[in-house]
Amino acid sequence: MSLVAVALELALIVATMLVTGALAMIGPRRLVASLREFRWRLEVCALPVAMLAVVLVIRWSTVDITMRLERRVIGNNITPLLFGMERALLPENPVIVLQSFQSPELTSFFVFVYIYGYAFLLLFPFLAYFVLDSMDDFSTLILAFTANYAIGLLFYILFIAYGPRNFDPMLFEGLLYDAFPQSRMLTNRVNQNTNVFPSLHTSLSMTVFFLAWLTRAKYPLWVPISGVLAVSVAASTMYLGIHWFSDVVAGTALAAISVYIGRNYTANGLLEMGRRYLGPHVGGLTGYVADRLSAINRFVRDRRS
Amino acid sequence: MDEGASRVSRRTILAGAGSLGASTLAGCSEQFWSRAEDTGPEQVELTIKTLPADDDAVAAKLMSQLRENYIAAGIDATHEPLGRADLYRDIFLEGDYDVFVIRHPGLKEFDALRGLLHSSFTTERGWQNPFRFSDVTIDDLLESQQSSNADRDESLAELFEFLEETAPYTTIAYPHQVGGVRPDLDVSISPRHPLEYVDVLATERADGPRDGPIAIGVYGEGLTNRFNPIVVDQNSIPGLLGLVYDPLARRVPSEDDVVPWLAESVSWDETDDTRATVTLHEGTRWHDGAELDADDVVFTMEFLEDTSLGAIDGSVPAPRYRARLALLEGVTRIDERTVELSFGSTRRSAAARVLTIPLLPEHIWEPRSEVVAEHRTEAVLADNEEPIGAGLFRFESVTADSLELAPFDDHVLRDPVAQPEILDGESAFTGIHFRIDPNVGAMIDALLDGEIDLTASNIPPSELDTFREASGATIVSTQSRAFYMIGYNYHHSSLVNPHFRRILSRLIDREHVVSELFDGLAEPAMSRNSLVGITDDAWDDNRASSVTTFPGTDGEIATQEVRSLFEDAGYQYENDALIE
DSSP states (O other): OOHHHHHHHHHHHHHHHHHHHIIIIIOHHHHHHHHHTHHHHHHHTHHHHHHHHHHHHHHHHTHHHHHHIIIIIIOOBOHHHHHHHHHHHSSSOHHHHHHTTOOHHHHHHHHHIIIIIHHHHHHHHHHHHHTSSSSHHHHHHHHHHHHHHHHHHHHHHHOBBOOHHHHOTTTSOOHHHHHOTTHHHHHHHHOOTTBOSSOHHHHHHHHHHHHHHHTTTTOTTHHHHHHHHHHHHHHHHHHTTSSOHHHHHHHHHHHHHHHHHHHHOOHHHHHHHHHHHSHHHHHHHHHHHHHHHHHHHHHHHHHHO | OHHHHHHHHHHHHHHHHHHHHHHTSTTOHHHHHHHHHOOOOOBOEEEEEEOOTTTOHHHHHHHHHHHHHHHHTTOEEEEEEOOHHHHHIIIIIIOOOSEEEEEEOOOSSTTHHHHHHOGGGTTOOTTSSTTOOOOHHHHHHHHHHHBTTSOHHHHHHHHHHHHHHHOSEEEEEEEOEEEEEOTTBOOOOOOOSHHHHHHHHTOOBTTOOOSSOEEEEEEOSSTTSOOOTTOSSOOOOTTHHHHHSOBSEEEOTTOSSEEESSEEEEEEEOSSSOEEEEEEOTTOBOTTSOBOOHHHHHHHHHHHHOTTTTSSSSOOOOSSSHHHHTTOOEEEEEETTEEEEEOTTBOHHHHHHHHTSBOOOHHHHGGGGOEEETTEEHHHHOOOSSOOOOSSEEEEEEETTEEEEEEOTTOGGGSTTTOOGGGOSOOSSSSEEEEEESSHHHHHHHHHTTSOSEEOSOOOGGGHHHHHHOSSOEEEEEOOSOEEEEEEOTTSTTTTOHHHHHHHHHSSOHHHHHHHTSTTOEEEOOBHHHHTTOOGGGOSOOOBOGGGOOSEETTEEOHHHHHHHHHHTTOEEETTEEEO
């Protein structure tokens, strides 16, 4: 099974889940209506979307540099600390507790949740918040995701941390890659095995759940669904031996911080702050980016009229 | 170590501050001084480094047993997993470890022990004495086994006995070389070394030669990041650089001596001092078409000795091949195809190790002698993305998950007339395609799906069940010289004590490890010689060693027994902690 096959399978399954979810929770009429007026919707949130894109592009394009910084310059390996801390504070390591319930069915469930459930959980809010009358929730979502990735990247540069399965295969089992080794082809593209603290799987899932709670009036059904999924994703990272309990705790904290940022700041406000605090040079650059973006907006609007 | 130091000072300060207050009370000044002057005994702390399970599942499991046994013995043991390139960097370049567990590729000649242990290499980087070990008696024995004026067997026997007592490192077991092969391929080995690849490629296929490359599966992180043949801090495909870079002569497992390779002939003169006159094949070329001549041979030897080529005071030796080069006393160009190497009083079998150093093209590496940072030349920092060697295969293309090697048609040994026996038989394939998977599971699935013909990375025994159940592949397993070793840092305040190292060396249950972690596919190190990395079939007198008596059962130590061992060696326990 090649990377393409693995990716295609992921795309197919997640697309099916998204369509089902959208039909059940959003409804076809709202979907179609929002598609018809997608232009203003995009314009309104162009800046946060651009910010998310920039952070993702930086993450993706600087893998070599960040790995070198992380491993050769900073070289701060906290794996023994995580293991030692959990051994000292907890009567039994939560990963061992979860893995003691191991069964083929449970493994299949958690593998499904870890890969497909997670992808669905992350993508569905994009649809759900895009069709709302106001784009505020959509912008909040994007900003919160951006914060997750940006802060996560910072932690990954500062700390080398291997997951339980890599640390000690006698105590912890690497269930994911035993059950579905090819999934490493996907996860390998996204991340390295030294980046487990905090768990971005947990933080992004929890972010979605926290936002679901805040928008419960609009999507009441999404609260229990995202809640069950988010908790399952967090549990799956430990059950599958990928993350420590500490990573999950830190991931949840990161989610709370990210949601706070998403709710209380706007992309424009953050850029303005950057301009003020980071001095004229960097500020000038971000200002330039903002100017360009609004120029593009104007251009699109002119063409439409 | 830093942590320990800072704790001491913190404690000193606290004790000082606390006692200062106390000393204002009459009669307490004695206590104040004793507290301030003495920091008191500390628990023995050891940081053990090894690969994460992704890179070497067996090493990670060995580590687990070792850590638990150390902790049970009262040692404050922490275990730190590190990626291969980073681990090698810490062990071989920085000396930043207390204890390490790694798989050594194997000692091909007794003289290799000299590189591991001789005190003249303590400041060198690479596999040269990574322990910073120094002992005059051992130095003497290492020198006499190398010299043609002494009885080698006697020196070696004495050396093994001495090493048993001093335990600068210890061997756990010799794992078999295990791999998977498609049933339509009549191959009995999973290749790691260049000649093993050559063997595999010459295998006859049932349906005739294939018009395409053989597909070989490997797995690991960063396998295509660096292809520098002279450095140690990189991860690479097993045997790859040996396929691309060729030496003057190669060591053939079936023979004691080396066989001429890029050299057409090697003639030895041992009448006075040991000398070798080496003549290159006519028309030997590098992969880029440039001619390979005697100048390249002389250059390689001088360059590895000092990659700055004399540009700075002192030298910047290559981290690899240094111990072998130390045997060389001089190299002289006789004519375009001939060089003379002199080895002083070194015996021929040890001196031949110099001939197995891969040759580097002068026109590519000479410019890399530039000093780019403090005591770093371009040569030891370069990634060497497109290696140009003179080997049987040349680099064709490389991506993050595949690497293609094409046969180098101009290689002198591919000429049917010159072909040595070892290259007999038409190659059944046109080149080698390496498929790089992210982990062992994906590599095994690729084999079972028929996407690769065989595997060349180590397969942990726990994965073998997948094969036994499936029909798409067979397991091949051969004994090898590679061994899992525990290395100790001589600069650590506890590890400098040979009695301490000897007890530590006993804290792993070798027989249990072989049956449980290796699934029986390994030989435990139980004799004096095997404890230092010399396999039992390479040495006649396999005397059993007391170091292999495990103080416990089924991998777990008997705490009281181990405590009395440490106490007999002069250590003490305080609240179950081993203190020094």
